[in-house]
Amino acid sequence: MKAIQALKEAEAYHDGPSIVICYAPCANHGIKGGLSNSIDVERKAVECGYFLNFRFDPKTEKVTFDSKEPDFNKFREFVMRETRYSQLPKVNPAHAEELLTTSQKMAVARYNRIKKFA
DSSP states (O other): OOHHHHHHHHHHHOOSOOOOOOOOOOGGGGGGGOOGGGHHHHHHHHHHTTTTEEEEEEEEEEEEEEEEOOOOHHHHHHTTTHHHHHHHHHHOTTTTHHHHHHHHHHHHHHHHHHHHTO
């Protein structure tokens, strides 16, 4: 369990603050199928690059990824399973495509920026 490992490493670090950031879907995300699918949603968030699973060790200044390289081709499919994104084409049809494409490009850029420290 990489989550337990990350928490143990954070707790063991005494030379400054430790931060653990988690992705936890909630009812407001409007996940299709409900929160009973949250573990599957979390896995898919990592697989498509929406959320990155990595740890940073300040002693070595290295990043360790705890998952395979994301398949960003699945990014759009993932976000469109949540109400907050699937409503975008209805609420803002003029800019929906641009916003979704930009979001995916930003996810790729974020991954590449963090990958430089691996």
